[in-house]
Amino acid sequence: MGALTEFLKGLRVTGATMVRTITGREMVTTEYPHEKREKPQRFHGRHVLNRYPDGMEKCIGCELCAGACPARCIYVRGADNDPEHPVSPGERYGYVYEINMLRCIFCGLCVEACPTEAITMTQLFEMSTTNREDGIFTRKELLMDREGNVPHMFPDDPLIDPGELATADGWVRATAPSGVAAYEGVKMWRDTAGPASWDPEPTQEERDARSEQPND
Amino acid sequence: MDWAAIGIVALRVVLVFVLLLSATVINVWAERKVVADMQSRLGPMRAGPWGILQTVADGLKLFFKESITPRKVELGMFLLAPFLAVIPAFLIFMMVPFGAPFTIGGEEVILQGADLNIGLLFILAMSSMAVYAVVLAGWSSGSKYPLLGGIRATAQAISYEAAMGLAMVAVVMYTATQGDGGTLSLTEIVARQEGTWLGFVPRWNVFPQIVAFVIFMMAIVAETNRAPFDLVEAEQEIVGGYHTEYSGMRFAMFFLAEYVNIFSMSAIAATLFLGGWHGPTFESSVPAFVSAVLPTVWFILKTYVIVFVFFWLRATLPRLRYDQLMTLGWKRLIPAALTWIMVSAVAMGVRQFGLPWVGS
Numbered sequence: 001m002g003a004l005t006e007f008l009k010g011l012r013v014t015g016a017t018m019v020r021t022i023t024g025r026e027m028v029t030t031e032y033p034h035e036k037r038e039k040p041q042r043f044h045g046r047h048v049l050n051r052y053p054d055g056m057e058k059c060i061g062c063e064l065c066a067g068a069c070p071a072r073c074i075y076v077r078g079a080d081n082d083p084e085h086p087v088s089p090g091e092r093y094g095y096v097y098e099i100n101m102l103r104c105i106f107c108g109l110c111v112e113a114c115p116t117e118a119i120t121m122t123q124l125f126e127m128s129t130t131n132r133e134d135g136i137f138t139r140k141e142l143l144m145d146r147e148g149n150v151p152h153m154f155p156d157d158p159l160i161d162p163g164e165l166a167t168a169d170g171w172v173r174a175t176a177p178s179g180v181a182a183y184e185g186v187k188m189w190r191d192t193a194g195p196a197s198w199d200p201e202p203t204q205e206e207r208d209a210r211s212e213q214p215n216d
Numbered sequence: 217m218d219w220a221a222i223g224i225v226a227l228r229v230v231l232v233f234v235l236l237l238s239a240t241v242i243n244v245w246a247e248r249k250v251v252a253d254m255q256s257r258l259g260p261m262r263a264g265p266w267g268i269l270q271t272v273a274d275g276l277k278l279f280f281k282e283s284i285t286p287r288k289v290e291l292g293m294f295l296l297a298p299f300l301a302v303i304p305a306f307l308i309f310m311m312v313p314f315g316a317p318f319t320i321g322g323e324e325v326i327l328q329g330a331d332l333n334i335g336l337l338f339i340l341a342m343s344s345m346a347v348y349a350v351v352l353a354g355w356s357s358g359s360k361y362p363l364l365g366g367i368r369a370t371a372q373a374i375s376y377e378a379a380m381g382l383a384m385v386a387v388v389m390y391t392a393t394q395g396d397g398g399t400l401s402l403t404e405i406v407a408r409q410e411g412t413w414l415g416f417v418p419r420w421n422v423f424p425q426i427v428a429f430v431i432f433m434m435a436i437v438a439e440t441n442r443a444p445f446d447l448v449e450a451e452q453e454i455v456g457g458y459h460t461e462y463s464g465m466r467f468a469m470f471f472l473a474e475y476v477n478i479f480s481m482s483a484i485a486a487t488l489f490l491g492g493w494h495g496p497t498f499e500s501s502v503p504a505f506v507s508a509v510l511p512t513v514w515f516i517l518k519t520y521v522i523v524f525v526f527f528w529l530r531a532t533l534p535r536l537r538y539d540q541l542m543t544l545g546w547k548r549l550i551p552a553a554l555t556w557i558m559v560s561a562v563a564m565g566v567r568q569f570g571l572p573w574v575g576s
Contacts (some may be wrong), residue, residue, distance in 0.1 A: 171254055
């Protein structure tokens with residue numbers, strides 16, 4: 001009789017699961033391209049090269065990201081800015097910037113290495129290509145335009161969610177001020193993932209006041 | 217025999233064929249859906265609404281694929297085996313009455329492929345024939361996994377055929393006490409389950425013959441090589457068992473035979489134990505057409521209850537080990553069936569002739 005009760009117990013498990021599934025109380029499947037699960041806030045997706053709100057590129061061509069990259073998938077070459085028409089606020093800018101997405105392990109060390117928060121990660125992970133060359137992302141693919149929009153690999157796909165490109169990895173905090181007086185006290189970054197809606201940078205007076213206090 | 221009668225017979229055969237094929241189309245899809253539900257999944261969703269055309273898509277795919285003939289096969293047997301699987305599967309259902317007989321143009325039409333007076337024997341014979349397909353497919357493939365599957369099929373079929381036959385014997389014995397003499401005709405067995413006990417309990421054989429019903433259910437699951445008795449195909453152990461070397465349409469025929477067998481065997485279980493097409497027809501309150509169709513609806517409902525049990529078992533139980541299978545067959549089911557025959561024979565005898573020590 002022991003076997004019989006075990007048998008009935010098993011039938012009850014599957015039967016109860018079936019009832020739960022049919023009544024919509026339990027379902028592990030999501031119909032992926034139509035219905036996407038919410039990603040973790042700190043999801044490591046593809047990279048983006050950011051700009052300052054005034055349109056300047058954040059990247060200064062320092063190659064620290066390339067040095068930090070354990071997969072050696074980043075290639076950067078800096079070039080001097082033309083003082084009349086600077087591309088970035090610093091002396092140099094990223095003249096060539098390539099990431100080989102086929103090699104990238106999405107560890108995020110480049111993001112940590114970057115002194116200007118120029119490179120950040122988004123939540124976009126769908127970037128399959130049909131040939132290897134398309135796996136190498138250049139400035140054209142990585143750099144956001146002056147309005148802050150990032151080029152999408154498949155702009156015509158009806159199933160994409162372009163918002164994912166504007167949703168940065170949750171721990172990335174833009175820090176660098178633009179250095180333009182007109183932006184003082186103005187929020188200088190886009191709201192990013194999850195709770196990341198930060199106050200504007202403190203003004204110069206506030207900074208001075210803080211620096212007189214002992215270290216916090 | 218005039219042409220009208222021949223036409224009706226031909227129509228009946230075509231009807232059975234169409235019924236079985238459409239039931240198979242639904243069953244394959246329904247199985248995947250039911251098993252998916254039991255595992256909190258969606259199941260097929262892409263082909264048609266809720267994936268209902270999945271079987272059609274699969275069938276078309278198999279139809280257009282190449283039927284590979286490996287070099288080492290025994291060609292004649294290899295080509296014959298799929299047909300040997302399909303034909304008995306369809307013939308079994310020919311015996312099953314799937315609706316109340318009705319009169320059209322002065323001719324009485326029975327909704328049944330053929331009403332043989334040895335219906336049950338024919339069913340047993342055909343379900344044994346189906347094993348030949350599996351064994352021959354396994355042997356003629358010239359490959360070891362199919363051979364293992366074929367050997368398993370032999371032993372399994374013999375073991376459970378016996379239990380199935382003995383369960384049927386109990387039903388036949390009981391049916392003999394319900395009317396005028398014994399019968400093996402399924403039409404007659406259904407007819408003798410008409411009416412109710414005490415006004416509300418239907419006179420189905422399942423109530424007096426509950427043990428036979430349980431044994432029969434186990435035996436038909438084993439007989440159709442379904443989980444948890446699917447040692448014959450056992451994907452995890454012997455690839456696909458007997459149909460490993462088959463592809464394309466030849467494989468599709470084995471697949472079809474398996475699902476037709478499930479449906480036929482469930483139909484037989486419904487016929488023998490659940491009263492066949494009997495059920496309330498509400499003749500006074502609904503149009504004549506509806507009450508003529510209702511018996512078929514009841515029959516299909518009962519069949520699907522048992523088909524659902526097949527799916528349920530598959531989603532629930534892990535496969536038996538080979539010795540467990542044999543133990544269950546020979547040491548449990550057959551003795552149980554024999555004991556049940558004895559018990560019910562004594563009970564029927566007492567009911568009919570009184571206790572032997574009480575003088576009649």
